[in-house]
Amino acid sequence: MSKFEKTINILETFSGIGAQHKAIKKINKKEKIFKIVATADWDARANISYSAIHNDLENKREKILEKNSLIKSKDIDEFLSKYTFSLNSKVPSKIINKDLEFKKYLAASVLLSNNQVDINKLDPKILAEEKIDLITYSFPCQGLSVANMGRAKGINNKESTSSLIWQIYRILSNAQRKPKYLIMENVKNLLSKKFKPEYKKWLLVLQKLGYKTFTTTINGIDTGSIQKRERVFALSVKKEIYTPFYNDETFRKYIDDISKKKKLTNKKMKKYFENVFNFDLNNKENIEALINDTPSRQKMIKNQKIINQSTNFIINTVTTKQDRIPCVGIIEHPNSVKNKLNYRFITPREAYKLMGFSDKDFDNILPLYQKGILTKESLYRQAGNSILVDAIENIFQAVYDIEKIGEKNE
Template sequence: MFRVIETFSGIGSQAKALTRIGKPFEIKNTADWDINAILAYCMIHKGKIDVDKYKNVSEEDIEIFLGKCTLSLDGKKPMSKSSFKRLSLELKRGLYSAIKETKNLVSITDVKGEDIPENIDLFTYSFPCQDLSLCGCWHGNKSGIARDAHNRSGMLWEVERILIEMHKMGRKLPRFLLMENVTNILSKTHEEDFGDWKATLESLGYYNHIYRLNSKNFGIPQKRERAYMISILCNDDDNKKRLIKDYFEMHNLEEKEEASRLRQRELKLEDILCLDYKNVPQYKEEADASKPNDTVSRRKIYEDNDMLYDGKKVNNIIVNTVTTKQDRNPNSGLITYKNYARGKTKWRYLTPRECFKLMGFDESDFDRVISYNPQIAKNRKLYSTEKLIKLAGNSIVVDVLEAIFRQIMDINTEILGERE
């Protein structure tokens, strides 16, 4: 049984990829503080949020438990005490149940080395990219992953702290680590800080291999290039390091042929877009919610971005990166949608459902997420169109992870030898 820890777990692209591979695995723990992601993860991977299982837990005990967790409403900053008090009991019960069911350690800042079980095969960490991305640089933010920056991308050093705590306690470190982030982490700007991180891992006995992989080469019609670093615990075994180095040279996922060999499907944009408004009322509702107001800035967006569907035919292109927000310029593309609405455009953005599919998730995953959408204020539910798109944009393309995990499984079996 392959034992996994998912930190910065989001909606669980790692768990989804491992499920698709079909080999036995167990998620020992997740870690995410964003309440939107916590609930969505549970819905996708557990099928429901089983509040009935915890119906005997008192309101007071739920308040005490959640009060000790560092939770976030937006994934950017901790929730204030006043915001926590305003959460409905229904939502608090849902959160409590989801955290328990997914064994969520919540904020990475609160996780200790002793919290990580021994004999973990894979530890994944996809820490926030905001302070690393080119967009951040354009806005003057070049702090990146500097140790003293105390920013969101600096959460990387919490992973270092956890591993060092485990090492000092004499606890067995995870066999494999997998990092995912924007490719700008590999740039000259962040070379020194990223080199510091790689050196730390090497000092702990890890061999690091870095990939720059684009989802378009793995059967998903999205141009999304990301950096992945696979770290493999070899300690001082030079023979293992040599065999691993040879393996990656022979099975290089950056080569299209190898990516093609490992991919399990190839989707076109026509497989992604949800255009059957007549027979699927939900598609129409989501399309209506994705039409922006007809403003000067939106007319500029219309002029500058790809038209994915012109009302008659799908333009089967590879779309631009799905980000956390479609209402921006540039974006992933537009769809002609002339359903009349006063003051609205004659086109729409990608819907959240389409964004989930472009990240490699199934429609059934999306349907499970939106089936639990509790009221959080008068006339306001937890998941808006914008929040759902943000969940997708913050995720990792499942099909890319599938290929990486197949390689990790190979190395685990053929070179390291599976744990007893």
């Protein structure tokens, strides 16, 4: 039972597989304060994974469909046609062409997560209707990513997917009830010389909307993870709310102090490493991740970190695709499988666990992968696009602290 008079209701936009949801579960263990009341993401398979992990999709699917009179195929088609979904997170897809089983899982996931789907169509009225106190917005990074080799177009160019950040402005500026907090996450390149002027413009917009914003960079390796993953995090707070930090520098120190308590010793990093990776040569998931014996793959493995030769247990950034350079690394896996090299990529399970999810979380989505509802490609993409749970937990901890201070002052 929460000691807080009021729960912090969260709208999780660009929700993906719910790293934010996973992080608040950790905070809520000591005192229930945060609650996800709505989400928004147009990636169909990410929606399904999200509901499987957080909303018991497999067991609740039929019941929620029946409750909403979605029994017949035509009724499910009509329901899904109200939304714009994507199967690759890049362009709209014709979900109507998918098989009925897939559409049932998708419809149920939308209902269970109160998913608004397309951020472009999200109605600002939801902030008042759901009494939203906090919005998370980990908007697409492609327009900022170094991986785009100079082709990144930033957050102001409408051709850039990163310009979806301005949908948050649309929602906030048209809302009768503005949330107390906003939490942003994106790639470190947002603060580069090229894109920092655009980010400063965004900060001015937030200021005019009534928010003070604090920005810092967090590396996953400093937060209890074994993954080197540097990301920018920003916490916006309504101006009238007291905060125990007053600028970016004091915010950085505040977050660093939280991180220090979580940073792993070498012994604990080894234990984490051994928990993530399964080097069993006969494990089915490992065999499915074997690398094809082709000239391009032969060339690729020469330049990659061999994970099971690691002595410091530090892992490179998890990416959305494993068969490209750079990737998180490869694993030696002697085998006699025809046309396969003696190496494998990390498995989708290992990718998920490196992002802060558990075996239980992955086991919840595994039946959907086995049924073909989820694909290996989509699972890698979901992990690579996710926020590191250990890192964003620090920002939620700061919000928790602010709430506690406010409650004490009251």
